[in-house]
Amino acid sequence: MSVDSKSPIFDVKNLSFSTREQDILIDISFKIFHGEYVAIIGPNGGGKTTLIRMLLGLNKPTSGEINIFSKKINKFQEWYKIGYVPQRASLVDTTFPATVQDIVNMGRIAKRKLFSSATKEDKDAVEDAMKKMDIYDLKDKMVGTLSGGQRQRVMIARALASKPEVLILDEPNTGVDINSQRNFYTLLGKLNKQEGITIIFITHDVGVIADDIGRLFTINQKAIICNDPKKMMSCDDMSKLYGVHAHLLHNHKHEH
Protein backbone atom coordinates (compact mmCIF):
# COMPACT_ATOMS: atom_id res chain seq x y z
CA MET A 1 0.00 0.00 0.00
CA SER A 2 2.95 2.28 -0.36
CA VAL A 3 2.45 5.44 -2.31
CA ASP A 4 4.22 4.41 -5.47
CA SER A 5 5.45 6.51 -8.33
CA LYS A 6 2.97 5.18 -10.89
CA SER A 7 0.38 7.58 -12.24
CA PRO A 8 -2.30 8.29 -9.67
CA ILE A 9 -5.97 7.33 -9.97
CA PHE A 10 -7.07 10.68 -8.59
CA ASP A 11 -4.88 13.72 -9.03
CA VAL A 12 -6.46 16.76 -7.43
CA LYS A 13 -4.89 20.19 -7.68
CA ASN A 14 -5.91 23.34 -5.81
CA LEU A 15 -9.52 22.35 -5.63
CA SER A 16 -11.98 24.84 -4.15
CA PHE A 17 -15.72 24.81 -3.82
CA SER A 18 -17.84 27.70 -2.68
CA THR A 19 -21.50 28.48 -2.69
CA ARG A 20 -22.86 31.99 -2.87
CA GLU A 21 -22.81 32.24 0.92
CA GLN A 22 -19.66 30.44 1.97
CA ASP A 23 -16.47 28.64 1.09
CA ILE A 24 -16.97 24.92 1.59
CA LEU A 25 -13.55 23.68 0.53
CA ILE A 26 -10.41 25.72 0.01
CA ASP A 27 -7.36 24.83 -2.04
CA ILE A 28 -7.24 21.08 -1.68
CA SER A 29 -4.53 19.06 -3.41
CA PHE A 30 -3.78 15.36 -3.16
CA LYS A 31 -3.10 12.24 -5.16
CA ILE A 32 -4.56 8.80 -4.60
CA PHE A 33 -2.73 5.83 -6.06
CA HIS A 34 -3.66 2.29 -7.09
CA GLY A 35 -4.24 -0.03 -4.18
CA GLU A 36 -4.45 2.65 -1.52
CA TYR A 37 -6.87 2.60 1.38
CA VAL A 38 -7.72 6.17 2.31
CA ALA A 39 -10.00 7.11 5.16
CA ILE A 40 -11.59 10.54 5.23
CA ILE A 41 -12.76 12.03 8.49
CA GLY A 42 -13.97 15.44 9.55
CA PRO A 43 -16.80 17.18 11.37
CA ASN A 44 -20.37 17.28 10.03
CA GLY A 45 -20.60 19.90 7.33
CA GLY A 46 -16.82 19.85 6.90
CA GLY A 47 -17.11 19.13 3.19
CA LYS A 48 -16.33 15.41 2.92
CA THR A 49 -19.34 14.59 0.82
CA THR A 50 -18.80 17.68 -1.31
CA LEU A 51 -15.21 16.60 -1.99
CA ILE A 52 -16.07 13.13 -3.23
CA ARG A 53 -19.03 14.44 -5.20
CA MET A 54 -16.54 16.57 -7.09
CA LEU A 55 -14.32 13.52 -7.63
CA LEU A 56 -17.35 11.77 -9.11
CA GLY A 57 -18.28 14.68 -11.35
CA LEU A 58 -21.56 15.37 -9.52
CA ASN A 59 -20.47 18.81 -8.29
CA LYS A 60 -18.43 21.22 -10.36
CA PRO A 61 -15.47 22.72 -8.51
CA THR A 62 -15.33 26.51 -8.28
CA SER A 63 -11.68 26.31 -9.18
CA GLY A 64 -8.95 23.70 -9.43
CA GLU A 65 -8.35 20.60 -11.45
CA ILE A 66 -9.26 16.93 -11.16
CA ASN A 67 -7.62 14.16 -13.16
CA ILE A 68 -8.90 10.60 -13.02
CA PHE A 69 -6.78 7.78 -14.40
CA SER A 70 -4.60 10.49 -15.99
CA LYS A 71 -7.51 12.05 -17.84
CA LYS A 72 -9.17 15.39 -17.18
CA ILE A 73 -12.42 14.67 -15.38
CA ASN A 74 -14.58 15.97 -18.25
CA LYS A 75 -12.76 13.68 -20.69
CA PHE A 76 -12.95 10.65 -18.41
CA GLN A 77 -15.35 7.97 -19.69
CA GLU A 78 -14.70 4.75 -17.81
CA TRP A 79 -16.91 5.51 -14.83
CA TYR A 80 -17.73 1.85 -14.33
CA LYS A 81 -14.23 1.53 -12.86
CA ILE A 82 -15.45 3.54 -9.89
CA GLY A 83 -18.01 2.15 -7.49
CA TYR A 84 -19.88 4.70 -5.39
CA VAL A 85 -22.08 4.20 -2.36
CA PRO A 86 -23.69 7.50 -1.39
CA GLN A 87 -24.36 8.68 2.13
CA ARG A 88 -28.12 8.39 1.85
CA ALA A 89 -27.87 4.92 0.31
CA SER A 90 -30.16 3.23 2.78
CA LEU A 91 -32.88 5.85 2.56
CA VAL A 92 -34.48 4.42 -0.54
CA ASP A 93 -38.14 4.87 -1.29
CA THR A 94 -39.65 1.74 0.25
CA THR A 95 -42.31 1.44 -2.43
CA PHE A 96 -39.80 1.29 -5.28
CA PRO A 97 -40.43 -1.98 -7.11
CA ALA A 98 -37.08 -3.70 -6.81
CA THR A 99 -35.88 -6.98 -5.46
CA VAL A 100 -32.39 -7.22 -3.99
CA GLN A 101 -31.26 -8.85 -7.20
CA ASP A 102 -32.84 -6.07 -9.31
CA ILE A 103 -30.68 -3.54 -7.46
CA VAL A 104 -27.45 -5.51 -7.61
CA ASN A 105 -28.04 -6.09 -11.33
CA MET A 106 -27.89 -2.33 -11.82
CA GLY A 107 -24.18 -2.57 -11.12
CA ARG A 108 -23.77 -4.31 -14.48
CA ILE A 109 -25.90 -2.01 -16.63
CA ALA A 110 -23.26 0.54 -17.55
CA LYS A 111 -21.00 -2.25 -18.81
CA ARG A 112 -23.70 -3.84 -20.91
CA LYS A 113 -23.81 -3.39 -24.66
CA LEU A 114 -27.04 -2.26 -26.24
CA PHE A 115 -29.50 -5.06 -27.12
CA SER A 116 -27.48 -7.67 -25.24
CA SER A 117 -29.00 -9.45 -22.29
CA ALA A 118 -27.13 -10.50 -19.17
CA THR A 119 -24.09 -12.67 -19.90
CA LYS A 120 -22.67 -15.44 -17.75
CA GLU A 121 -20.06 -12.94 -16.59
CA ASP A 122 -22.79 -10.52 -15.49
CA LYS A 123 -24.64 -13.21 -13.59
CA ASP A 124 -21.49 -14.43 -11.87
CA ALA A 125 -20.48 -10.91 -10.87
CA VAL A 126 -23.92 -10.23 -9.39
CA GLU A 127 -23.99 -13.53 -7.51
CA ASP A 128 -20.46 -13.01 -6.28
CA ALA A 129 -21.22 -9.50 -5.02
CA MET A 130 -24.34 -10.72 -3.19
CA LYS A 131 -22.41 -13.54 -1.56
CA LYS A 132 -19.61 -11.23 -0.48
CA MET A 133 -22.09 -8.90 1.18
CA ASP A 134 -23.95 -11.84 2.70
CA ILE A 135 -27.29 -11.01 1.10
CA TYR A 136 -27.55 -13.95 -1.30
CA ASP A 137 -30.40 -15.45 0.75
CA LEU A 138 -32.34 -12.21 0.41
CA LYS A 139 -32.02 -11.95 -3.34
CA ASP A 140 -35.74 -12.28 -4.13
CA LYS A 141 -36.89 -10.03 -1.31
CA MET A 142 -38.16 -6.53 -2.00
CA VAL A 143 -35.59 -3.94 -0.84
CA GLY A 144 -38.36 -1.91 0.79
CA THR A 145 -38.92 -4.74 3.28
CA LEU A 146 -35.28 -4.97 4.42
CA SER A 147 -33.73 -3.39 7.48
CA GLY A 148 -31.54 -0.31 7.11
CA GLY A 149 -28.37 -2.33 7.54
CA GLN A 150 -29.41 -4.99 5.05
CA ARG A 151 -30.30 -2.28 2.56
CA GLN A 152 -26.87 -0.75 2.92
CA ARG A 153 -25.27 -4.09 2.15
CA VAL A 154 -27.40 -4.24 -1.00
CA MET A 155 -26.11 -0.83 -2.09
CA ILE A 156 -22.53 -1.91 -1.55
CA ALA A 157 -23.15 -5.15 -3.43
CA ARG A 158 -24.44 -3.08 -6.35
CA ALA A 159 -21.20 -1.11 -6.35
CA LEU A 160 -19.13 -4.31 -6.15
CA ALA A 161 -21.04 -5.98 -8.99
CA SER A 162 -19.38 -3.71 -11.53
CA LYS A 163 -15.99 -5.07 -10.36
CA PRO A 164 -14.69 -1.57 -9.70
CA GLU A 165 -11.03 -0.66 -9.37
CA VAL A 166 -11.97 2.05 -6.92
CA LEU A 167 -14.64 1.95 -4.27
CA ILE A 168 -15.84 5.24 -2.79
CA LEU A 169 -17.99 4.88 0.29
CA ASP A 170 -19.67 7.79 2.05
CA GLU A 171 -20.39 6.74 5.62
CA PRO A 172 -22.08 3.56 4.50
CA ASN A 173 -22.39 2.20 8.01
CA THR A 174 -24.82 4.52 9.73
CA GLY A 175 -27.46 2.36 11.32
CA VAL A 176 -25.67 -0.95 10.91
CA ASP A 177 -25.25 -3.24 13.91
CA ILE A 178 -21.78 -3.70 15.39
CA ASN A 179 -21.35 -7.25 14.22
CA SER A 180 -22.18 -6.44 10.61
CA GLN A 181 -19.92 -3.42 10.82
CA ARG A 182 -16.96 -5.57 11.91
CA ASN A 183 -17.60 -8.01 9.07
CA PHE A 184 -17.87 -5.11 6.70
CA TYR A 185 -14.55 -3.59 7.78
CA THR A 186 -12.88 -6.98 7.47
CA LEU A 187 -14.35 -7.28 4.00
CA LEU A 188 -13.10 -3.85 2.97
CA GLY A 189 -9.64 -4.76 4.23
CA LYS A 190 -9.78 -7.97 2.20
CA LEU A 191 -10.98 -6.22 -0.95
CA ASN A 192 -8.11 -3.81 -0.59
CA LYS A 193 -5.35 -6.29 0.23
CA GLN A 194 -6.37 -9.36 -1.74
CA GLU A 195 -8.12 -7.88 -4.75
CA GLY A 196 -6.14 -4.64 -4.88
CA ILE A 197 -9.24 -2.46 -4.97
CA THR A 198 -8.48 1.14 -4.08
CA ILE A 199 -10.74 2.29 -1.29
CA ILE A 200 -11.79 5.79 -0.31
CA PHE A 201 -13.87 5.59 2.81
CA ILE A 202 -15.61 8.45 4.59
CA THR A 203 -16.22 7.30 8.12
CA HIS A 204 -16.48 8.39 11.70
CA ASP A 205 -15.11 5.04 12.84
CA VAL A 206 -11.51 5.51 11.85
CA GLY A 207 -10.12 4.02 15.04
CA VAL A 208 -11.51 0.59 14.24
CA ILE A 209 -9.90 0.41 10.82
CA ALA A 210 -6.66 2.15 11.78
CA ASP A 211 -4.70 -1.03 11.06
CA ASP A 212 -6.08 -1.37 7.54
CA ILE A 213 -5.90 2.17 6.28
CA GLY A 214 -2.88 3.60 4.56
CA ARG A 215 -3.63 7.29 4.83
CA LEU A 216 -5.99 9.52 6.68
CA PHE A 217 -7.46 12.72 5.28
CA THR A 218 -9.02 15.18 7.66
CA ILE A 219 -11.40 17.49 5.85
CA ASN A 220 -12.73 20.67 7.34
CA GLN A 221 -12.73 23.36 4.67
CA LYS A 222 -9.09 22.51 4.19
CA ALA A 223 -7.51 19.10 3.99
CA ILE A 224 -4.83 17.74 6.23
CA ILE A 225 -3.29 14.59 4.99
CA CYS A 226 -1.72 12.17 7.34
CA ASN A 227 0.52 9.74 5.54
CA ASP A 228 1.04 7.41 8.43
CA PRO A 229 -1.95 7.22 10.68
CA LYS A 230 -0.19 4.70 12.88
CA LYS A 231 2.20 7.36 14.12
CA MET A 232 -0.46 8.69 16.38
CA MET A 233 1.41 11.78 17.47
CA SER A 234 1.45 13.61 14.18
CA CYS A 235 -2.09 12.66 13.26
CA ASP A 236 -3.35 13.40 16.67
CA ASP A 237 -2.00 16.91 16.49
CA MET A 238 -3.72 17.42 13.21
CA SER A 239 -6.96 16.11 14.50
CA LYS A 240 -6.70 18.42 17.45
CA LEU A 241 -6.15 21.28 15.12
CA TYR A 242 -9.54 20.57 13.72
CA GLY A 243 -11.05 19.59 16.99
CA VAL A 244 -12.29 16.27 15.74
CA HIS A 245 -11.92 12.63 16.42
CA ALA A 246 -8.75 12.94 18.43
CA HIS A 247 -10.39 10.98 21.21
CA LEU A 248 -11.78 8.49 18.76
CA LEU A 249 -8.39 7.66 17.34
CA HIS A 250 -7.01 7.22 20.81
CA ASN A 251 -9.70 5.07 22.32
CA HIS A 252 -9.70 2.48 19.64
CA LYS A 253 -5.98 2.38 19.44
CA HIS A 254 -5.82 1.02 22.96
CA GLU A 255 -8.08 -1.86 22.11
CA HIS A 256 -5.61 -3.30 19.64
Place this chain on the structure above:
Amino acid sequence: MEMFEYDFMQRAFIAGIIIAVLASVSGTFIVLRRYSMMSETLAHSALVGVAVGLVAGYNPLWMAVIVAVLSAWLIEYLRSSFTLYSDAVLAIMLSGTLAIAVIIVSLGGAFNNSLFSYLFGSILSVSQEDIVTISLFGSISLGLLLTYSKELYFIAYDEEVAKTSGLKVRFLNYLLVSVSAIIIALSIRVVGSLLIGALMVIPTVSALQYRVGFVKTMIVSLLIALFSVACGMVFSYLFSLPSGATIVLCVLVLFIFSLVINKE
Protein backbone atom coordinates in the same frame (compact mmCIF):
# COMPACT_ATOMS: atom_id res chain seq x y z
CA MET B 1 -70.86 -9.01 -30.21
CA GLU B 2 -72.58 -6.74 -32.67
CA MET B 3 -70.49 -3.69 -31.76
CA PHE B 4 -67.49 -5.17 -33.57
CA GLU B 5 -69.42 -5.22 -36.82
CA TYR B 6 -68.88 -1.47 -37.03
CA ASP B 7 -65.68 -0.34 -38.67
CA PHE B 8 -65.26 2.57 -36.28
CA MET B 9 -65.45 0.21 -33.31
CA GLN B 10 -62.79 -2.07 -34.79
CA ARG B 11 -60.52 0.90 -35.37
CA ALA B 12 -61.16 2.27 -31.89
CA PHE B 13 -60.32 -1.09 -30.37
CA ILE B 14 -57.09 -1.47 -32.31
CA ALA B 15 -56.04 2.07 -31.37
CA GLY B 16 -57.13 1.54 -27.78
CA ILE B 17 -55.16 -1.67 -27.33
CA ILE B 18 -52.01 -0.10 -28.77
CA ILE B 19 -52.45 2.91 -26.49
CA ALA B 20 -53.00 0.75 -23.42
CA VAL B 21 -49.65 -0.93 -24.06
CA LEU B 22 -47.83 2.35 -24.76
CA ALA B 23 -49.35 4.30 -21.88
CA SER B 24 -48.72 1.64 -19.26
CA VAL B 25 -45.16 0.80 -20.28
CA SER B 26 -44.10 4.45 -20.49
CA GLY B 27 -46.20 5.19 -17.41
CA THR B 28 -44.14 2.76 -15.35
CA PHE B 29 -40.99 4.77 -16.01
CA ILE B 30 -42.81 8.09 -15.67
CA VAL B 31 -44.20 7.22 -12.26
CA LEU B 32 -40.96 5.74 -10.91
CA ARG B 33 -39.08 8.75 -12.22
CA ARG B 34 -41.60 10.99 -10.40
CA TYR B 35 -42.64 12.66 -13.63
CA SER B 36 -46.39 12.04 -13.15
CA MET B 37 -47.15 15.73 -13.18
CA MET B 38 -45.16 16.12 -16.38
CA SER B 39 -47.47 13.72 -18.22
CA GLU B 40 -50.43 15.98 -17.39
CA THR B 41 -48.57 19.02 -18.66
CA LEU B 42 -47.52 17.32 -21.88
CA ALA B 43 -51.10 16.26 -22.52
CA HIS B 44 -52.16 19.89 -22.36
CA SER B 45 -49.31 21.05 -24.57
CA ALA B 46 -50.35 18.47 -27.13
CA LEU B 47 -53.67 20.29 -27.34
CA VAL B 48 -51.89 23.32 -28.75
CA GLY B 49 -50.76 21.09 -31.59
CA VAL B 50 -54.31 19.81 -32.06
CA ALA B 51 -55.61 23.38 -32.11
CA VAL B 52 -53.10 24.44 -34.75
CA GLY B 53 -53.91 21.33 -36.75
CA LEU B 54 -57.68 21.93 -36.59
CA VAL B 55 -57.45 25.59 -37.48
CA ALA B 56 -54.73 25.40 -40.12
CA GLY B 57 -55.93 22.15 -41.63
CA TYR B 58 -52.92 19.97 -40.85
CA ASN B 59 -53.21 16.51 -39.35
CA PRO B 60 -53.96 17.30 -35.66
CA LEU B 61 -52.30 14.12 -34.40
CA TRP B 62 -49.00 14.91 -36.11
CA MET B 63 -49.09 18.48 -34.85
CA ALA B 64 -49.84 17.22 -31.35
CA VAL B 65 -46.78 14.95 -31.46
CA ILE B 66 -44.53 17.81 -32.60
CA VAL B 67 -45.72 20.33 -30.01
CA ALA B 68 -45.68 17.76 -27.18
CA VAL B 69 -42.08 16.77 -27.96
CA LEU B 70 -40.94 20.40 -28.07
CA SER B 71 -42.65 21.04 -24.72
CA ALA B 72 -41.04 17.94 -23.25
CA TRP B 73 -37.60 19.24 -24.21
CA LEU B 74 -38.35 22.62 -22.69
CA ILE B 75 -39.59 21.05 -19.45
CA GLU B 76 -36.62 18.71 -19.17
CA TYR B 77 -34.25 21.60 -19.85
CA LEU B 78 -35.86 23.71 -17.13
CA ARG B 79 -35.93 20.77 -14.72
CA SER B 80 -32.29 19.88 -15.13
CA SER B 81 -31.00 23.45 -15.20
CA PHE B 82 -33.03 24.98 -12.40
CA THR B 83 -33.83 22.62 -9.58
CA LEU B 84 -36.16 25.03 -7.84
CA TYR B 85 -39.91 25.09 -8.36
CA SER B 86 -40.04 22.49 -11.08
CA ASP B 87 -43.59 21.53 -10.12
CA ALA B 88 -44.59 25.18 -10.34
CA VAL B 89 -43.13 25.35 -13.84
CA LEU B 90 -45.25 22.33 -14.78
CA ALA B 91 -48.40 23.90 -13.33
CA ILE B 92 -47.79 27.14 -15.21
CA MET B 93 -47.20 25.35 -18.50
CA LEU B 94 -50.24 23.16 -17.96
CA SER B 95 -52.71 26.01 -17.74
CA GLY B 96 -50.75 28.23 -20.10
CA THR B 97 -50.83 25.76 -22.97
CA LEU B 98 -54.49 24.95 -22.40
CA ALA B 99 -55.28 28.66 -22.60
CA ILE B 100 -53.30 29.00 -25.81
CA ALA B 101 -55.06 26.01 -27.34
CA VAL B 102 -58.52 27.33 -26.47
CA ILE B 103 -57.72 30.77 -27.89
CA ILE B 104 -56.33 29.37 -31.14
CA VAL B 105 -59.38 27.19 -31.61
CA SER B 106 -61.82 30.00 -30.74
CA LEU B 107 -60.17 32.50 -33.07
CA GLY B 108 -60.14 29.88 -35.80
CA GLY B 109 -63.83 29.21 -35.23
CA ALA B 110 -63.27 25.52 -34.59
CA PHE B 111 -64.53 25.43 -31.02
CA ASN B 112 -66.91 22.56 -31.49
CA ASN B 113 -67.32 18.85 -31.08
CA SER B 114 -64.03 18.25 -32.70
CA LEU B 115 -62.07 19.88 -29.87
CA PHE B 116 -64.38 18.28 -27.31
CA SER B 117 -63.40 14.86 -28.63
CA TYR B 118 -59.71 15.68 -28.16
CA LEU B 119 -60.37 16.72 -24.58
CA PHE B 120 -62.27 13.64 -23.46
CA GLY B 121 -61.60 11.05 -26.14
CA SER B 122 -63.96 9.62 -28.67
CA ILE B 123 -64.23 6.15 -30.15
CA LEU B 124 -66.19 7.52 -33.09
CA SER B 125 -63.37 9.63 -34.38
CA VAL B 126 -60.48 7.20 -34.89
CA SER B 127 -59.66 7.19 -38.59
CA GLN B 128 -57.65 4.73 -40.65
CA GLU B 129 -54.96 7.39 -40.91
CA ASP B 130 -54.90 7.70 -37.10
CA ILE B 131 -54.29 3.97 -36.78
CA VAL B 132 -51.33 4.20 -39.14
CA THR B 133 -49.89 7.18 -37.22
CA ILE B 134 -50.43 5.51 -33.85
CA SER B 135 -48.86 2.22 -34.96
CA LEU B 136 -45.88 3.89 -36.60
CA PHE B 137 -44.89 6.27 -33.80
CA GLY B 138 -46.06 3.80 -31.17
CA SER B 139 -43.81 0.99 -32.28
CA ILE B 140 -40.77 3.28 -32.48
CA SER B 141 -41.51 4.62 -29.00
CA LEU B 142 -42.06 1.21 -27.49
CA GLY B 143 -38.90 -0.09 -29.14
CA LEU B 144 -36.83 2.72 -27.64
CA LEU B 145 -38.33 2.26 -24.18
CA LEU B 146 -37.68 -1.47 -24.15
CA THR B 147 -34.17 -1.06 -25.55
CA TYR B 148 -33.22 1.27 -22.74
CA SER B 149 -35.49 -0.14 -20.06
CA LYS B 150 -32.69 -1.27 -17.74
CA GLU B 151 -30.93 2.07 -17.98
CA LEU B 152 -34.15 4.01 -17.41
CA TYR B 153 -34.96 1.80 -14.44
CA PHE B 154 -31.54 2.50 -12.91
CA ILE B 155 -31.99 6.25 -13.39
CA ALA B 156 -35.46 6.12 -11.84
CA TYR B 157 -33.94 4.37 -8.86
CA ASP B 158 -31.07 6.79 -8.34
CA GLU B 159 -30.15 9.34 -10.97
CA GLU B 160 -26.83 10.32 -9.40
CA VAL B 161 -25.53 6.82 -8.86
CA ALA B 162 -26.57 5.98 -12.42
CA LYS B 163 -24.56 8.97 -13.59
CA THR B 164 -21.47 8.04 -11.61
CA SER B 165 -21.56 4.53 -13.00
CA GLY B 166 -21.27 5.95 -16.47
CA LEU B 167 -24.81 6.03 -17.88
CA LYS B 168 -25.61 8.83 -20.30
CA VAL B 169 -28.22 10.22 -17.95
CA ARG B 170 -28.89 13.43 -19.85
CA PHE B 171 -29.48 11.63 -23.12
CA LEU B 172 -31.68 9.04 -21.44
CA ASN B 173 -33.75 11.68 -19.64
CA TYR B 174 -34.43 13.45 -22.91
CA LEU B 175 -35.21 10.14 -24.54
CA LEU B 176 -37.77 9.26 -21.86
CA VAL B 177 -39.56 12.60 -22.01
CA SER B 178 -39.58 12.64 -25.82
CA VAL B 179 -41.00 9.14 -26.06
CA SER B 180 -43.57 9.92 -23.37
CA ALA B 181 -44.59 13.08 -25.20
CA ILE B 182 -45.14 11.10 -28.40
CA ILE B 183 -47.19 8.48 -26.59
CA ILE B 184 -49.30 11.11 -24.83
CA ALA B 185 -49.99 12.93 -28.08
CA LEU B 186 -51.01 9.69 -29.78
CA SER B 187 -53.34 8.81 -26.94
CA ILE B 188 -55.46 11.93 -26.90
CA ARG B 189 -57.57 10.62 -29.79
CA VAL B 190 -58.99 7.78 -27.77
CA VAL B 191 -58.46 8.87 -24.17
CA GLY B 192 -58.52 12.66 -24.46
CA SER B 193 -55.93 15.12 -23.26
CA LEU B 194 -57.61 15.79 -19.92
CA LEU B 195 -57.67 12.09 -19.08
CA ILE B 196 -54.53 10.51 -20.59
CA GLY B 197 -52.45 11.41 -17.54
CA ALA B 198 -54.67 9.12 -15.50
CA LEU B 199 -54.19 6.21 -17.90
CA MET B 200 -50.42 6.61 -17.71
CA VAL B 201 -50.15 6.98 -13.98
CA ILE B 202 -52.91 4.97 -12.31
CA PRO B 203 -52.11 1.50 -13.73
CA THR B 204 -48.54 1.75 -12.42
CA VAL B 205 -49.58 3.14 -9.07
CA SER B 206 -52.07 0.26 -8.80
CA ALA B 207 -49.40 -2.26 -9.78
CA LEU B 208 -47.04 -0.84 -7.14
CA GLN B 209 -49.54 -1.87 -4.47
CA TYR B 210 -48.70 -5.52 -5.15
CA ARG B 211 -45.09 -4.93 -4.08
CA VAL B 212 -43.43 -7.08 -6.69
CA GLY B 213 -40.21 -6.60 -8.67
CA PHE B 214 -39.78 -4.32 -11.66
CA VAL B 215 -40.75 -6.64 -14.50
CA LYS B 216 -43.81 -7.96 -12.68
CA THR B 217 -44.89 -4.41 -11.81
CA MET B 218 -44.76 -3.49 -15.46
CA ILE B 219 -46.76 -6.57 -16.47
CA VAL B 220 -49.45 -5.96 -13.85
CA SER B 221 -49.66 -2.33 -14.95
CA LEU B 222 -50.03 -3.44 -18.58
CA LEU B 223 -52.83 -5.87 -17.72
CA ILE B 224 -54.69 -3.20 -15.76
CA ALA B 225 -54.40 -0.74 -18.64
CA LEU B 226 -55.53 -3.29 -21.25
CA PHE B 227 -58.50 -4.37 -19.20
CA SER B 228 -59.54 -0.77 -18.46
CA VAL B 229 -59.28 0.35 -22.06
CA ALA B 230 -61.28 -2.64 -23.29
CA CYS B 231 -64.00 -2.22 -20.66
CA GLY B 232 -64.03 1.53 -21.04
CA MET B 233 -64.60 1.31 -24.77
CA VAL B 234 -67.42 -1.16 -24.39
CA PHE B 235 -69.14 1.16 -21.89
CA SER B 236 -68.45 4.11 -24.14
CA TYR B 237 -70.22 2.30 -26.98
CA LEU B 238 -73.12 1.00 -24.88
CA PHE B 239 -73.94 4.29 -23.16
CA SER B 240 -72.66 6.78 -25.76
CA LEU B 241 -70.18 8.33 -23.32
CA PRO B 242 -66.76 9.87 -24.07
CA SER B 243 -64.31 6.95 -24.12
CA GLY B 244 -61.64 8.74 -22.07
CA ALA B 245 -64.02 9.14 -19.17
CA THR B 246 -65.22 5.53 -19.18
CA ILE B 247 -61.63 4.23 -19.48
CA VAL B 248 -60.44 6.32 -16.56
CA LEU B 249 -63.37 5.20 -14.43
CA CYS B 250 -62.49 1.56 -15.14
CA VAL B 251 -58.86 2.14 -14.23
CA LEU B 252 -59.96 3.86 -11.02
CA VAL B 253 -62.07 0.86 -10.04
CA LEU B 254 -59.04 -1.40 -10.53
CA PHE B 255 -56.90 1.00 -8.52
CA ILE B 256 -59.31 0.89 -5.58
CA PHE B 257 -59.48 -2.89 -5.89
CA SER B 258 -55.65 -3.06 -5.79
CA LEU B 259 -55.53 -0.80 -2.77
CA VAL B 260 -58.09 -2.83 -0.86
CA ILE B 261 -56.74 -6.32 -1.51
CA ASN B 262 -53.17 -5.24 -0.68
CA LYS B 263 -54.10 -3.52 2.54
CA GLU B 264 -52.31 -5.06 5.50
